[in-house]
Amino acid sequence: MLKIILSKMGRKKSSFFRILSSNYNKKGNSxxxxxxxxxxxxxxxxxxxxxxxxxxxxVVFSKGMKKLLKSINNKNKKYDLQIx
Numbered sequence: 001m002l003k004i005i006l007s008k009m010g011r012k013k014s015s016f017f018r019i020l021s022s023n024y025n026k027k028g029n030s031x032x033x034x035x036x037x038x039x040x041x042x043x044x045x046x047x048x049x050x051x052x053x054x055x056x057x058x059v060v061f062s063k064g065m066k067k068l069l070k071s072i073n074n075k076n077k078k079y080d081l082q083i084x
Contacts, residue, residue: 001058002022002057003022003024003059004019004051004054005019005020005064005065006037006064007019007022016037019033019035019036019046019051019065020032021059034046034047034050035084037079043080048083048084049084
């Protein structure tokens with residue numbers, strides 16, 4: 001089963017997250033990159049067209065990704081949202 005997850009990157013106190021697709025049954029974060037979230041610069045960049053294609057194929061979102069999508073739907077003014 002394919003799952004869209006947030007993968008933490010960077011170093012201590014300057015981390016950012018990549019939005020990845022990962023096989024739920026296998027360990028590790030290998031997969032395609034569909035965007036990133038930078039908490040310090042307050043930027044969210046998402047490749048929404050590619051994610052929509054995955055949703056049609058039955059992809060599941062992780063807990064962290066669901067939380068991120070809820071904050072976007074609530075029109076969170078904290079982050080600058082860039083959709084490709």
